[in-house]
Amino acid sequence: MRAAPQYNAAMRICSFLPAATEMLFALGLGDDVVAVSHECDYPAEALSRPRVTTSLIQPERLTSAEIDAAVSRASTEGQPSYYVETRVLAAARPDLVVTQDLCVVCAIGGSEVRRAAEQLDPPARILTLDPHTVEDILTCLLTVGQEAGASDRAEDLIAALRSRIDAVESAIAGAPRPRVLCLEWMDPPWIAGHWMPEVVQLAGGADALARAGEPSRRATWDEIADAAPEVAIIMPCGFGVERTLAEIGVLETIPQLARIPAFATGRAHVVDGSNYFNRPGPRIVDGIELLGAIIHPEIFPGRAATGCKVQLTARGGRHEVRAVAP
Numbered sequence: 001m002r003a004a005p006q007y008n009a010a011m012r013i014c015s016f017l018p019a020a021t022e023m024l025f026a027l028g029l030g031d032d033v034v035a036v037s038h039e040c041d042y043p044a045e046a047l048s049r050p051r052v053t054t055s056l057i058q059p060e061r062l063t064s065a066e067i068d069a070a071v072s073r074a075s076t077e078g079q080p081s082y083y084v085e086t087r088v089l090a091a092a093r094p095d096l097v098v099t100q101d102l103c104v105v106c107a108i109g110g111s112e113v114r115r116a117a118e119q120l121d122p123p124a125r126i127l128t129l130d131p132h133t134v135e136d137i138l139t140c141l142l143t144v145g146q147e148a149g150a151s152d153r154a155e156d157l158i159a160a161l162r163s164r165i166d167a168v169e170s171a172i173a174g175a176p177r178p179r180v181l182c183l184e185w186m187d188p189p190w191i192a193g194h195w196m197p198e199v200v201q202l203a204g205g206a207d208a209l210a211r212a213g214e215p216s217r218r219a220t221w222d223e224i225a226d227a228a229p230e231v232a233i234i235m236p237c238g239f240g241v242e243r244t245l246a247e248i249g250v251l252e253t254i255p256q257l258a259r260i261p262a263f264a265t266g267r268a269h270v271v272d273g274s275n276y277f278n279r280p281g282p283r284i285v286d287g288i289e290l291l292g293a294i295i296h297p298e299i300f301p302g303r304a305a306t307g308c309k310v311q312l313t314a315r316g317g318r319h320e321v322r323a324v325a326p
Helices: 018-026 044-048 064-076 086-092 110-117 134-147 151-172 196-202 221-227 241-246 248-253 255-259 284-295
Strands: 013-015 033-036 053-055 082-084 096-100 125-129 179-186 189-191 231-234 268-270 308-315 318-324
Touching: 013 018, 018 033, 018 044, 018 096, 018 134, 033 086, 064 179, 082 110, 086 110, 096 110, 096 134, 110 125, 125 134, 134 151, 134 196, 134 284, 151 196, 151 284, 179 196, 179 221, 179 248, 189 221, 196 284, 221 255, 231 284, 241 248, 241 268, 248 318
Parallel strands: 013 033, 013 096, 096 125, 179 231, 231 268
Antiparallel strands: 053 082, 179 189, 268 308, 308 318
């Protein structure tokens, strides 16, 4: 018989990472979460928590190209893109602070969080997450559970997530594996790395341009066209479907698009990157299931794929891009 979980209901937790916030709520620790980052928007209950970070870039007011330029400029100049609200952090009085060292573009870096946390009195334990693969994500989930006194809950949740992954793998066993492009940014194009090539593999595809565990990277449209992906997943980091569609017209300026099989044959899909792919949290398994339905609709005919397709139409020597229902 398994021992009773050592769960401390009085723990106060501050999460600087949306994926960690999702983990904590999925483990039933939502009441212990006393503060979160400005990007923590899931589940909805997280929106009611005090925000301990502020973005120094206003992405809702900028185009993708302008966001990329602003982030690149800040990086070149050694300037941060985020700010820690130290007064909010101090008022939260956390026992445990969860941060990350994976990417200083997507979320505030761990070094900045650790500097701010050093000023706390009394001091808080600091947990730094650094996942690069799907297995890393599950390991981080277990670590969060252990640090928060909910190890048994974490083990049960991981077992359930593994069962869902196994079900997808079993269904696609022996099926052909089309080449897949995962586009993490449109202008300029970035190829999704880290766990995404593994997500593609688990969903029944073969990543055309990335290798598991390696960082996301900037690419050229010629490189993408030469890789000839048969399925394209448009999943800008931090964007939902609506925001992505607001900028989908930028693809009309890309002459190489007509040479990319995924666009030429109607197998380019806009998905909610923020919810299902960009964040290394429990919902990455939702992303595997969604991607399986997109890559292999013949295997998962009853599973509706959220998002929409992108249709390429040639008109008078140029092409038009528009969204259509899946």
